[in-house]
Amino acid sequence: MSERKAILQVKGLQTSFFTDDGVIPAVDNIDFSVHEGEVLGIVGESGCGKSVTSLSIMGLVPSPPGKITGGKILFGDKELTKLSDKEMRNVRGNDVAMIFQEPMTSLNPLFTIGNQLMEAILIHKKGWSKKQASARAVEMLTLVGLPRADELMKEYPHQLSGGMRQRVMIAMALVCDPKVLIADEPTTALDVTIQAQILALMKDLNERLNTAVLLITHDLGVVAETCERVVVMYAGQIVEEGPVQTIFKDPQHPYTKGLLQSVPDMRYKKQRLYSIPGNVPKPGSVNTGCRFAARCEFAFDKCLTQNPDLYQTATVHKTRCFLYEDQEVSTHDRTLVES
Amino acid sequence: MLHYIGRRLLQLIPVLLGMTFVVFMIIRAIPGDPAQVILGQQATKEAIEALRAKLGLDNPWYVQYFDYLGGLLKGDLGESLRTTTPVSEEIWPYLAATFELSLFAVLIAVIVGVNAGIISAWFQNSWFDYTAMILALVGVSMPIFWLGLMMQYIFGIELGILPTTGREEVRNPIDSMTNLYVLDTILQGRFDQLGIVLKHLVLPGLALATIPMAIIARMTRSSMLDVMRSDYVRTARAKGQKMFWVVYKHALKNAIIPVLTIIGLQMGLLLGGAILTESIFAWPGVGRYIYEAINFRDYPVIQSGILVVAFIFVMINLFIDILYSLIDPRIKYD
Numbered sequence: 001m002s003e004r005k006a007i008l009q010v011k012g013l014q015t016s017f018f019t020d021d022g023v024i025p026a027v028d029n030i031d032f033s034v035h036e037g038e039v040l041g042i043v044g045e046s047g048c049g050k051s052v053t054s055l056s057i058m059g060l061v062p063s064p065p066g067k068i069t070g071g072k073i074l075f076g077d078k079e080l081t082k083l084s085d086k087e088m089r090n091v092r093g094n095d096v097a098m099i100f101q102e103p104m105t106s107l108n109p110l111f112t113i114g115n116q117l118m119e120a121i122l123i124h125k126k127g128w129s130k131k132q133a134s135a136r137a138v139e140m141l142t143l144v145g146l147p148r149a150d151e152l153m154k155e156y157p158h159q160l161s162g163g164m165r166q167r168v169m170i171a172m173a174l175v176c177d178p179k180v181l182i183a184d185e186p187t188t189a190l191d192v193t194i195q196a197q198i199l200a201l202m203k204d205l206n207e208r209l210n211t212a213v214l215l216i217t218h219d220l221g222v223v224a225e226t227c228e229r230v231v232v233m234y235a236g237q238i239v240e241e242g243p244v245q246t247i248f249k250d251p252q253h254p255y256t257k258g259l260l261q262s263v264p265d266m267r268y269k270k271q272r273l274y275s276i277p278g279n280v281p282k283p284g285s286v287n288t289g290c291r292f293a294a295r296c297e298f299a300f301d302k303c304l305t306q307n308p309d310l311y312q313t314a315t316v317h318k319t320r321c322f323l324y325e326d327q328e329v330s331t332h333d334r335t336l337v338e339s
Numbered sequence: 340m341l342h343y344i345g346r347r348l349l350q351l352i353p354v355l356l357g358m359t360f361v362v363f364m365i366i367r368a369i370p371g372d373p374a375q376v377i378l379g380q381q382a383t384k385e386a387i388e389a390l391r392a393k394l395g396l397d398n399p400w401y402v403q404y405f406d407y408l409g410g411l412l413k414g415d416l417g418e419s420l421r422t423t424t425p426v427s428e429e430i431w432p433y434l435a436a437t438f439e440l441s442l443f444a445v446l447i448a449v450i451v452g453v454n455a456g457i458i459s460a461w462f463q464n465s466w467f468d469y470t471a472m473i474l475a476l477v478g479v480s481m482p483i484f485w486l487g488l489m490m491q492y493i494f495g496i497e498l499g500i501l502p503t504t505g506r507e508e509v510r511n512p513i514d515s516m517t518n519l520y521v522l523d524t525i526l527q528g529r530f531d532q533l534g535i536v537l538k539h540l541v542l543p544g545l546a547l548a549t550i551p552m553a554i555i556a557r558m559t560r561s562s563m564l565d566v567m568r569s570d571y572v573r574t575a576r577a578k579g580q581k582m583f584w585v586v587y588k589h590a591l592k593n594a595i596i597p598v599l600t601i602i603g604l605q606m607g608l609l610l611g612g613a614i615l616t617e618s619i620f621a622w623p624g625v626g627r628y629i630y631e632a633i634n635f636r637d638y639p640v641i642q643s644g645i646l647v648v649a650f651i652f653v654m655i656n657l658f659i660d661i662l663y664s665l666i667d668p669r670i671k672y673d
Contacts, residue, residue: 060576093579108571110592120578156668
């Protein structure tokens with residue numbers, strides 16, 4: 001995995017919301033990269049900044065009040081935060097595409113499926129005829145496993161089920177062969193069987209088309225099934241990052257441990273489910289110390305006064321916790337990993 | 340769809356029937372007597388009685404009402420007491436004049452109002468937004484007769500660039516076929532006269548357009564603001580679509596439906612003849628026609644004039660309802 005090229009790099013990204021109640025740093029100095037053809041998961045509770053991260057990459061943070069206040073987002077050699085409006089439009093849908101949580105409302109109810117798919121093609125493929133675009137749209141609908149694609153082109157979103165609409169969204173996102181697909185909670189609004197189908201489809205397309213997927217979810221089950229690497233976010237920061245097997249088998253950060261313990265286990269039916277005490281702090285409300293300290297059963301003095309770094313605890317594993325400060329691998333190894 | 344239209348047209352019958360009754364009763368409740376008005380103050384009692392008998396006004400009200408309804412069923416709108424011409428013939432030129440003026444006013448109101456609303460929503464809280472919304476507020480609360488008089492004073496008298504009254508120049512009358520002068524002059528290729536006709540439309544058109552324009556702008560803005568926050572607008576942006584098309588294609592089509600309702604109602608009101616505006620600008624429209632009929636207690640003209648106007652109002656709203664289903668595939672009437 002580490003020999004694959006990083007195509008999307010987020011470096012020190014900071015996105016804040018300027019509200020009447022002050023500046024809220026929804027995303028605070030996060031670093032991660034998406035490699036060619038991989039599936040990277042970002043997990044965290046609602047409000048931890050995962051959606052804002054994805055919207056920042058797309059340049060779609062609602063503004064005002066939101067604004068990217070620091071850091072870089074590199075797509076290949078393009079710095080996305082520095083692009084003009086026009087250049088950014090060329091990236092959206094073409095290099096980086098996105099699908100959203102709500103398939104029921106993400107398609108425009110007043111235009112046919114065909115119209116919306118062809119629109120996505122014709123924006124980026126200059127010189128294509130409508131006929132070519134239509135053929136490509138039908139091809140994509142078939143690729144995402146929708147039956148009678150020809151008829152679907154003439155139908156409206158309300159004639160389709162939620163699962164079908166999400167397939168249409170995926171088809172629309174992939175229609176211009178983007179390098180990266182950002183999927184923001186793509187299965188949250190769907191029922192479980194459809195969820196599994198959509199995830200299988202995304203995994204399959206990821207392998208067939210070699211499109212990297214940045215999967216944003218709060219559902220650890222989804223991560224375990226689909227992702228190769230995981231980034232765990234808490235209160236606007238990355239608290240742990242590593243390969244999926246390691247995170248699930250040997251979680252390091254107390255927050256990740258807590259999350260994994262909160263997943264119901266079918267083997268022990270009667271046990272009361274574990275939950276992390278307390279609530280996610282409001283972004284910007286914890287300024288000193290570790291943001292998780294108040295809810296952490298391992299917290300000690302230092303946690304309350306200093307903000308821990310993201311320690312590299314193994315070649316491909318990072319944790320933001322003082323418990324692992326002394327386990328950090330040498331900077332020499334780290335440079336090896338990054339190069 | 341045809342089924343639905345048929346049903347709506349059937350529903351029209353009780354509405355119009357109820358309306359004829361109300362209008363019939365109300366105009367007879369106004370003090371004054373047509374026979375007296377026609378014969379003048381000096382007329383003898385006998386002469387008035389004779390005329391009343393001749394016009395059928397001496398019958399009990401229900402006999403008069405059912406006579407009138409019977410006539411309507413045969414397509415007879417009655418005869419004017421004043422001119423003895425059938426109302427159905429007499430009303431056409433007035434209707435056409437009102438139609439031309441209202442259409443002009445509605446076009447201005449829709450084009451300016453909808454775009455002002457869109458741009459205000461697109462650039463919410465910008466100087467354009469603030470200016471447009473303050474102007475809209477002023478527009479909604481503007482007394483139209485005052486605005487009309489001011490415009491006549493400024494553009495007609497002080498600047499002398501626009502005619503203040505009527506539809507045409509007295510010395511250069513239009514040889515009309517349809518009574519829609521814009522259409523007439525175009526059909527005849529008389530573009531010099533077309534210019535004159537359009538000039539005559541400007542001031543009354545603007546005066547008439549002011550309130551609808553302001554209402555439409557405010558409605559469009561709030562509807563657009565709602566839609567601009569929706570998921571499909573974000574999707575359209577995520578595709579890489581230009582903001583212009585995101586706004587004018589994806590957002591506008593969704594936002595326009597509540598605005599259409601308002602446009603329909605306003606258009607109906609304008610076609611009913613804006614009595615004030617038509618009086619100020621001496622526009623020979625249906626509003627003035629009915630207004631003068633009221634002064635003369637010309638019962639058949641009042642009754643049938645209002646009936647025709649009400650019919651047009653209801654038809655426009657039916658048309659708007661049909662338009663909904665053409666815009667939104669989720670709206671199905673059958």
